[in-house]
Amino acid sequence: MRVTEVQVIPLRGATPEGGWDTELAADDNVHCLIELVTDEGMSGLGSVFTSGSLVEGALEVLRPLLIGASALDPAATSETLHQHTFWQGRGGAITHAISGIDIALWDVFGRATGQPVSRLLGGRHRERIKPYGSLLMAEPAETADRVHAAIERGFRALKLGWGPFGRRDAATDEAIVRAARDAAGPGVELMIDAGGSDAFWPHGYKWALRSAHMLAGHDIAWFEEPLRPDDIDGYAALTRHAPLPIAGGEVLTRRQTFLPWIERRAVDYLQPDVTKVGGLTEEHRIGQYADDHNILLVPHGWNTAVGLAADLQLVAAAGNARWVEYITPAAYIEDLLAEPLQMDADGLLAIPDGPGLGLAFNPDGIARHGGGRRLRIPR
Numbered sequence: 001m002r003v004t005e006v007q008v009i010p011l012r013g014a015t016p017e018g019g020w021d022t023e024l025a026a027d028d029n030v031h032c033l034i035e036l037v038t039d040e041g042m043s044g045l046g047s048v049f050t051s052g053s054l055v056e057g058a059l060e061v062l063r064p065l066l067i068g069a070s071a072l073d074p075a076a077t078s079e080t081l082h083q084h085t086f087w088q089g090r091g092g093a094i095t096h097a098i099s100g101i102d103i104a105l106w107d108v109f110g111r112a113t114g115q116p117v118s119r120l121l122g123g124r125h126r127e128r129i130k131p132y133g134s135l136l137m138a139e140p141a142e143t144a145d146r147v148h149a150a151i152e153r154g155f156r157a158l159k160l161g162w163g164p165f166g167r168r169d170a171a172t173d174e175a176i177v178r179a180a181r182d183a184a185g186p187g188v189e190l191m192i193d194a195g196g197s198d199a200f201w202p203h204g205y206k207w208a209l210r211s212a213h214m215l216a217g218h219d220i221a222w223f224e225e226p227l228r229p230d231d232i233d234g235y236a237a238l239t240r241h242a243p244l245p246i247a248g249g250e251v252l253t254r255r256q257t258f259l260p261w262i263e264r265r266a267v268d269y270l271q272p273d274v275t276k277v278g279g280l281t282e283e284h285r286i287g288q289y290a291d292d293h294n295i296l297l298v299p300h301g302w303n304t305a306v307g308l309a310a311d312l313q314l315v316a317a318a319g320n321a322r323w324v325e326y327i328t329p330a331a332y333i334e335d336l337l338a339e340p341l342q343m344d345a346d347g348l349l350a351i352p353d354g355p356g357l358g359l360a361f362n363p364d365g366i367a368r369h370g371g372g373r374r375l376r377i378p379r
Contacts, residue, residue: 001071001112005037006059006101009370010052011304014331017136018162018302031275031304031332033366034100035375038071042111043377045361046103047306049275050096058097061088066101072112074105075281082254082278091253095278102279103310103357110356117357118316121284128348129315130157131326132191134302137163140179147183150328156347157323158184161193161224166203166211174214181218189221196225197251203227205234212242222247222269222298235266245269250300253277258286262293273300274310283314291320301325305336309357316351324349335365338379 010029018024032055034046048055059066065084069077081098088094110117118124133155135146143160150158160180165173177192184190192215196203208226215223224247227234239246245268252258253276261267270290274283287297297318299311308326315321326349327333334340338360343349352358360379367374 001042001108002039003036003066003069003071004039005376006063006066007035007037007373007376008052008055008059009033009035009366009373010055011332011369012371013369014335016327016330016332032100033304033306033370034097034104035377036071036101036104036108037376038108041377042071042108043375043379044071044104044107044111044356045306045379046100046107046279047275047304047310048096048100049273049303049307050093054093055097055100058089058093061085061094062097062101071105071108074102074109077105078102078279078281091257095253096276099275099277099279099282102281103274103306106280107356114355116316116353116355117280117310117313118351121280121313121317124316124351125319125321126316126351127353128344128350129312129324130322130347131155131343131349132157132159132189132323133328134159134161134325135328137161137165137176139164140175143176144179144183147180151184151188153328154343154347155328156187157189157191157221159191159193159224159325162195162198165192166194166207170210170214173211177215177218177220186219190219191221191224191247193224194226196227196248197229201228204231205237208234208238209241212238212244212246216243220244224248224271225250232261232264232266235261236264239265239267247271247298251276255282255286255289259289262290262295265293265295267295269296269298271298271300273303274314275303275307280310280314284317287314287318287320291318295320297321298323299325302327304332305359305361306357308333309352309359312349312351313357332369335369336361337365338362
């Protein structure tokens with residue numbers, strides 16, 4: 001089975017606020033879907049956390065290598081794309097685009113064999129996983145309202161990020177965290193994301209350590225991105241001395257980039273993004289190496305229904321996973337699914353066991369947010 005066609009579907013109209021220094025509008029495009037079509041009439045879907053113009057540009061380089069390549073050998077085909085494009089955009093837009101292609105290839109492989117991707121990756125360690133609702137922080141009262149709304153939707157774990165945190169003063173930071181903890185109560189896990197990958201992040205190790213002690217006093221499950229994303233020395237020191245787990249890694253790409261972070265145990269929880277890092281192939285390898293170093297895998301998932309489906313397959317196949325990120329509310333998740341995901345009474349999601357990515361997607365929702373572009377082969 002060979003790849004005969006690749007289509008990019010940029011998503012617009014419901015781009016969520018993301019804490020960007022220059023905030024995005026709903027019609028700004030930062031997420032794309034990729035559809036691969038094969039010579040046997042089967043298709044696969046992938047997701048990329050990069051704008052459509054960059055993905056289209058990357059495909060000008062990748063298409064000659066991809067068209068005609070095996071659709072049933074995802075790891076080999078993706079590695080070929082990496083190996084032959086190191087001189088153009090390695091780690092950047094080229095790698096991001098390969099991420100979506102790789103996810104789509106695994107989707108094809110699973111659908112062709114009748115197996116979920118997680119089983120093809122080596123086997124399922126679990127059938128359910130705890131999703132954490134990913135929310136933006138606001139002023140204390142509004143933050144409390146957002147927490148209440150998410151709990152009413154069934155979440156038993158919540159991450160609050162960006163907003164005013166770390167951008168005003170320590171009193172504001174603690175007021176927001178206290179409001180969130182009071183609203184959630186003791187039975188809900190809370191995580192805090194400082195958003196240290198924001199433009200010109202002003203804080204260093206000592207601020208992060210003081211903040212970590214404050215967060216530990218409010219029973220926060222982890223402290224995410226408290227430092228600039230390339231400050232590996234600061235992260236290693238903070239992870240050694242902070243009284244709660246430290247998480248990071250969402251902007252890193254390629255497995256090779258993660259090696260020093262893992263070997264130095266620079267974080268407790270590693271957060272590669274399957275739509276950026278190189279796809280399922282790369283992230284599964286990263287997760288296994290992290291597991292060998294007693295580091296948990298927590299996939300970064302500020303993306304789409306297709307990205308969430310890939311993350312669910314990843315955490316099923318990872319022995320060192322406890323959570324999956326679930327941005328909420330998010331039209332690029334809800335509107336792109338044929339049926340809504342439902343959490344059980346324990347606040348857990350069942351991991352799909354159908355072929356490929358395991359979820360059914362809504363072609364009309366994809367077309368609506370994809371500017372009228374429709375799937376070549378409806379799902």
